[in-house]
Each structure stands twice: as C-alpha cells, then as structure tokens.
Amino acid sequence: MTTFLQDLKKIDEETGHFGQFGGRFVPEALISALDQLEAEYLKAAADPKFNDDFQDLLKNYVGRPSPLTEAKNLSKHAGGARIFLKREDLNHTGSHKINNVIGQALLTVRMGKKRIIAETGAGQHGVATATAAALFGLECVIYMGEEDTVRQSLNVARMKLLGANVVPVTTGTKTLKDAINEAMRDWVTNVESTHYLLGTVAGPHPFPTIGRNFHSIMGVEARQQILEITGKLPTAVTACVGGGSNAIGLFHPFILDKEVQLHGYEAAGDGIETGRHAATLSGGTIGILHGTRSYVLQDENGQTLASHSISAGLDYPGVGPEHAWLKDTGRAFYHPITDTEAMDAFSLLSRTEGIIPAIETAHAIAGTVNLARELGKDAVIVINCSGRGDKDVETAAKWFKINPKS
Amino acid sequence: MSLLHDTFLKAKSENRAVLIAYLPAGFPTIEGSIKIIKEMLESGVDIIEIGVPYSDPLMDGPVIQQAVDISLHNKTGIKDVMHVVKEVSMLGKPVLTMSYWSPIEKWGIEKFAQQMTHAGGIGVITPDLPPDESQAWITQTDKNNIDRVFVVAPSSTEERLSLVTKNVTGFVYAASLMGVTGTRTEVSNRAEELVARIRKHTTLPVAVGLGVSTTQQVKEVAQFADGVIVGSAFVRIILEQADLSKSIAAIGQLCKDFARVLRKN
Numbered sequence: 001m002t003t004f005l006q007d008l009k010k011i012d013e014e015t016g017h018f019g020q021f022g023g024r025f026v027p028e029a030l031i032s033a034l035d036q037l038e039a040e041y042l043k044a045a046a047d048p049k050f051n052d053d054f055q056d057l058l059k060n061y062v063g064r065p066s067p068l069t070e071a072k073n074l075s076k077h078a079g080g081a082r083i084f085l086k087r088e089d090l091n092h093t094g095s096h097k098i099n100n101v102i103g104q105a106l107l108t109v110r111m112g113k114k115r116i117i118a119e120t121g122a123g124q125h126g127v128a129t130a131t132a133a134a135l136f137g138l139e140c141v142i143y144m145g146e147e148d149t150v151r152q153s154l155n156v157a158r159m160k161l162l163g164a165n166v167v168p169v170t171t172g173t174k175t176l177k178d179a180i181n182e183a184m185r186d187w188v189t190n191v192e193s194t195h196y197l198l199g200t201v202a203g204p205h206p207f208p209t210i211g212r213n214f215h216s217i218m219g220v221e222a223r224q225q226i227l228e229i230t231g232k233l234p235t236a237v238t239a240c241v242g243g244g245s246n247a248i249g250l251f252h253p254f255i256l257d258k259e260v261q262l263h264g265y266e267a268a269g270d271g272i273e274t275g276r277h278a279a280t281l282s283g284g285t286i287g288i289l290h291g292t293r294s295y296v297l298q299d300e301n302g303q304t305l306a307s308h309s310i311s312a313g314l315d316y317p318g319v320g321p322e323h324a325w326l327k328d329t330g331r332a333f334y335h336p337i338t339d340t341e342a343m344d345a346f347s348l349l350s351r352t353e354g355i356i357p358a359i360e361t362a363h364a365i366a367g368t369v370n371l372a373r374e375l376g377k378d379a380v381i382v383i384n385c386s387g388r389g390d391k392d393v394e395t396a397a398k399w400f401k402i403n404p405k406s
Numbered sequence: 407m408s409l410l411h412d413t414f415l416k417a418k419s420e421n422r423a424v425l426i427a428y429l430p431a432g433f434p435t436i437e438g439s440i441k442i443i444k445e446m447l448e449s450g451v452d453i454i455e456i457g458v459p460y461s462d463p464l465m466d467g468p469v470i471q472q473a474v475d476i477s478l479h480n481k482t483g484i485k486d487v488m489h490v491v492k493e494v495s496m497l498g499k500p501v502l503t504m505s506y507w508s509p510i511e512k513w514g515i516e517k518f519a520q521q522m523t524h525a526g527g528i529g530v531i532t533p534d535l536p537p538d539e540s541q542a543w544i545t546q547t548d549k550n551n552i553d554r555v556f557v558v559a560p561s562s563t564e565e566r567l568s569l570v571t572k573n574v575t576g577f578v579y580a581a582s583l584m585g586v587t588g589t590r591t592e593v594s595n596r597a598e599e600l601v602a603r604i605r606k607h608t609t610l611p612v613a614v615g616l617g618v619s620t621t622q623q624v625k626e627v628a629q630f631a632d633g634v635i636v637g638s639a640f641v642r643i644i645l646e647q648a649d650l651s652k653s654i655a656a657i658g659q660l661c662k663d664f665a666r667v668l669r670k671n
C-alpha cells in the first residue's frame with residue numbers, strides 16, 4: 001500500500017527537472033544538504049508514521065480540512081458561474097503557507113537539525129515558520145526585506161511574539177528576492193546545523209517537489225469536496241502566483257484531469273507595459289534565479305530586474321519551475337492582474353462575501369471574476385483563497401483612504 | 407599544454423604555490439579595474455580571476471557584494487568584462503573569469519566561451535554550476551579550449567569530489583570553509599583536510615580560496631595547496647581608499663608582500 005505522500009507522485013520527476021526547467025544551480029557546498037533533504041523526504045514519504053504525524057498535525061493543529069465555501073454573491077457579480085473558495089485563510093496562522101511548513105518542520109526534526117531559517121515576503125511564511133519553530137522547540141531566524149518589514153509590520157510583531165529573530169535585509173531591492181539571498185548565505189555558512197525552510201515552490205531541487213507535495217493537500221481536499229457538492233469535476237481551478245506554492249498545491253491533483261482548466265494570476269503591478277510589475281510568466285524570459293531554471297525578470301546580461309507589486313507576497317522576479325513547465329506545455333494559463341484590479345477585488349470580496357482576503361489572494365479573485373464571465377453561468381470554478389487580509393489592513397486603508405479615526 | 411598548466415608547473419619547479427587574485431570587472435570603474443589588474447600582474451600575481459558582476463551573488467559576503475553593486479551601477483555588462491579580459495591578457499599571464507551561472511546562460515553558453523577565447527581568456531570559474539547541470543558547458547568549453555574550473559567545499563562527499571574532479575580542467579578550486587567570501591581572522595582548519603581529500607581523486611593542481619587575506623594566511627595555505635586565492639582583501643582596499651592611484655599603490659604593495667612570502671616558504 002502506498003502512503004498519502006507517495007500517492008501524489010503519479011507525475012513526478014525524480015530528477016528534479018520539469019522539462020528544461022528546475023534543477024540545481026547552487027554552490028557545491030549546498031549539494032550534500034540538498035541530497036540529505038531529498039533522501040530524508042523520500043524515506044519520510046514512504047513511512048506511514050510520518051504520514052500519520054503530518055496529517056494529524058494538519059487536522060488538529062492547522063484545522064484541516066479547510067472548508068470549501070460557495071461564494072454566491074460573488075457569483076452573481078461575475079455572471080452567474082458557481083464560484084467556490086478553498087478557505088486556506090481559515091488555517092492556523094492565516095494562510096496556506098503552514099501546510100508546507102509543518103511538513104518541512106517534521107523533516108527538520110527527522111534530520112536532527114535544531115535551527116531553521118526562512119525568507120518571507122508578506123510575512124505569512126515567516127509567521128508559519130516561527131509558529132512551527134515554537135511548536136517543535138527549534139531556533140528560528142527569519143530574513144525579511146526591509147521594505148516588507150514596513151508594509152507587513154503586523155507580521156513582524158507576530159514573528160517576534162513567537163520567539164523568532166527577524167533580520168531586516170537592506171541589500172538590493174530590500175524585498176523577497178534579497179531575503180532569499182540572505183537566507184542562502186546563512187545556509188551556506190551553517191548548513192550542518194540548519195535547515196532552510198524555503199517558503200515557496202522555487203529554489204533548487206528538491207524544494208519545488210517537496211513543497212508541492214506538502215501543499216497538495218489543498219487540491220486533494222478541494223477535488224473531493226467539489227465532487228461531493230456538485231457531483232463532477234470543476235470547469236477550472238484558479239490561484240494567485242508569486243513563487244507558486246498555493247497555486248501548485250491546488251493544481252497538482254487536477255493536472256491529470258485534462259478537462260479541468262488551470263489558471264494562475266500574477267502581479268502586474270502598475271501594468272506589464274510599465275516595466276513595474278512582478279508577472280514573471282507573462283512578462284519574463286527563461287533564465288536562472290535562486291538555484292533553479294524558470295521564467296525570470298532579467299536583462300540580457302542575466303541580471304535580475306527589480307519586481308514591483310502592492311502585494312509583498314507576489315513581489316518576486318522568479319517563479320517555481322513547475323509553473324514554467326505547465327505554461328510551456330499549455331496545461332496551465334497565467335494572466336497578469338494590476339494593483340488596481342487586485343485592490344478592487346479585495347474590496348469586492350470583503351463587501352459581497354464578508355471575507356477580507358490577503359492582497360495576494362485578491363489577485364486570484366480579480367482574475368477569476370474575469371474568467372467566470374468568459375466561461376458563463378454553467379461553469380464551476382474553485383479559487384484558492386490562500387490567505388486572510390488582516391496583515392494588509394494598513395495598506396488597504398491607505399489605498400482606499402480610510403481614516404480609522406473619523 | 408595550457409598557459410594555466412605551465413604556470414602551475416613553473417611555480418612547482420620553484421617550489422612555491424601560485425598567487426591568484428580576484429577582482430570584479432567594472433570595479434571601481436571599467437578602466438579602473440583594468441589598471442588595478444595590470445598592477446596586480448606586474449606585482450607578483452600569477453593568475454587573475456575577473457569577476458562577472460551579478461545582481462544576486464549568493465556566495466559573496468558584504469565586501470564583494472558592495473563592489474559588485476558599484477560595478478553594476480557602472481552598467482558593467484559582459485561586453486565590458488570581455489574588454490577587461492582582452493586588455494589584461496596582453497600581459498601574457500593566465501586570465502580567467504569567475505561568473506555565477508545566470509549571466510553565462512543568459513548571454514549564451516557558446517557565445518560566452520567563444521568571446522572568452524577571442525579576448526585571450528583561458529578559463530572560467532563557475533561557483534554555482536554543479537557538473538550535473540553542465541553538459542552544454544562542458545561541450546562548449548572543450549570546443550573553445552577554455553579551462554573549466556568548479557568549486558568544491560568542505561561539505562563535499564567523496565562521491566561529489568569524484569564527480570567534480572572528473573569534470574574539472576586546469577585546477578580545482580577548494581573553498582576553505584563553509585560560508586561566503588570575506589576576510590577571516592584565521593584559515594579554517596578544514597582547508598588542509600579538504601585539499602588532502604581532493605588529491606585522492608585527481609592529480610590536477612588545487613587552489614584554496616575564501617577568507618585568505620593576510621601574508622600569514624597566504625603562507626599557511628601555501629604549505630598544503632598549489633595555489634592561494636585572494637579577493638576580498640584587495641576589494642576592501644579600494645572600498646576604503648577613494649583615490650585610485652593610492653589604492654593601486656597599496657594593492658601593488660600587498661601583492662608584492664604575498665609574492666615574497668610565497669617564495670620564502
């Protein structure tokens with residue numbers, strides 16, 4: 001009998017490549033740690049005890065399964081298609097990030113490492129990592145771009161309350177890209193004692209694969225839930241795409257269901273044509289960033305370009321290699337959503353459904369409303385509601401010019 | 407057979423290690439980097455490694471990061487790097503470039519290798535390209551007669567050392583410690599052990615870098631390695647001394663000091 005995690009490997013590549021994408025472009029110093037992580041993951045995936053521990057924590061600590069909420073008011077607004085929200089915003093710590101974190105924290109303990117480090121953009125991955133560190137008694141250092149520590153200050157306070165050391169990164173663009181650089185530098189130095197708990201499905205093999213597998217719980221649940229409710233597979237599943245973790249976790253269990261469309265929504269910032277955006281798949285080219293080959297925003301000299309988005313969690317000039325492969329094979333579609341479109345959808349979901357989404361998630365809401373109109377009222381769409389908007393209240397208040405004192 | 411090979415052989419006949427210096431192209435300016443490198447090569451440096459600036463230098467500490475930022479601010483591109491290679495290779499000593507993989511892959515693997523050859527460069531060090539991903543690179547470096555240097559680390563297993571050394575030409579670059587570039591107060595005690603482990607897999611020369619910055623450290627490393635690589639110590643002088651002629655003089659002096667201790671070993 002195969003375990004839950006082994007069952008996910010139907011279309012997996014053991015080599016860490018997705019067509020021409022993926023791989024490992026890292027210093028030799030890190031290769032043994034990546035090999036160790038891969039070996040430990042494969043052992044753990046085959047171990048029924050590990051699978052039980054993982055699923056028990058997801059159920060009793062994270063609060064899974066997350067509900068699949070039908071958004072009837074939003075449907076009316078979007079031309080009548082049935083729209084369902086996979087409620088990752090209701091997870092402990094407030095986003096999907098915790099799924100991968102619990103899995104990798106269990107692996108850290110299995111590897112006998114006592115220290116975890118992570119990068120964070122929106123702070124949701126940092127909060128989830130700090131949470132797991134507290135639970136498992138691990139030392140925790142979170143690297144966060146200085147600009148992001150300001151726009152997501154609530155999450156900085158949460159991480160500190162949880163006992164993590166938050167290091168503001170002042171190099172380069174002072175956002176997620178540079179937080180990853182600093183985390184990598186820490187890892188090269190302390191690799192023997194430390195696990196780098198990478199927060200998305202980018203980076204060198206095996207991170208894209210193990211992150212995808214831990215997050216696939218979302219798609220597995222959503223597939224079962226929608227079949228129970230509607231008796232058939234959905235017309236489309238949709239998600240926002242930063243590094244691509246919430247999207248791949250929802251997409252993966254549907255990839256072999258050819259009739260189900262996969263749509264990802266990237267941050268177009270001020271608009272792709274302005275050059276101030278983070279829509280890597282829509283506006284980037286093939287290259288190398290952070291140890292993997294994928295689409296990247298870069299110039300002809302291979303220099304990474306700065307990305308721009310109102311959403312700290314999508315403000316990244318790279319994307320996970322499996323998405324690059326899904327795009328090039330035509331299995332999935334990726335579309336740009338501007339700051340303005342995302343903020344309109346942020347407001348729309350808040351007012352129609354009483355759910356304040358993360359600004360990252362709002363990109364998926366905006367894109368899905370367009371898609372629903374296109375597909376018509378017979379369509380059934382599942383959106384990954386990847387996180388809640390508490391962390392974004394300050395940014396939103398500024399955007400909508402809400403004065404809390406009047 | 408190659409200039410690199412001859413350089414190591416000649417040093418060996420003199421019973422000494424070779425001195426290898428690193429400087430990013432375009433730092434502090436493009437012409438400035440040419441002047442500094444020429445001074446280095448005239449002051450006892452045997453081999454020069456010219457850094458290709460990259461926006462996300464994961465293996466570099468704050469000193470080289472700052473230099474690379476300045477270089478990128480000067481808009482140094484691969485064309486400029488090739489210009490620097492061409493200018494300094496006229497001195498007849500081996501000139502290598504050191505580049506993260508992103509710039510080479512984006513520029514074009516074949517184009518990069520060809521342009522290196524045309525500019526008079528003889529080798530390329532790729533610190534974040536493991537042999538597992540380097541099939542096209544191996545083909546093109548072989549075709550263009552470019553030496554292909556990979557970096558190994560104290561954490562490398564015997565299996566990895568075997569794989570890497572099988573694919574290296576020229577010399578093996580041994581990272582002296584686990585960490586990023588920058589000056590350190592002591593030579594890591596893992597460097598000597600790593601060099602001994604590498605020698606079980608290859609007869610190629612082994613050069614040690616990362617954290618070597620003082621004459622004392624150069625002397626120490628030369629006792630067990632065939633080459634000593636110094637980078638951050640030079641970069642720091644330029645960062646601290648805005649007057650180019652003064653920093654050139656200071657770098658020349660430091661190179662002479664290193665060259666002297668290597669000959670007295």
Ligand SMILES: Cc1ncc(COP(=O)(O)O)c(C=O)c1O
Pocket residue numbers: 095096121122123124125199200201240241242243244245246247312313314358360361386387388
């Ligand atoms: C709520 C939420 N959704 C989405 C993302 C984007 O990441 P990914 O594309 O990996 O899901 C983030 C990242 O911080 C997030 O916090």
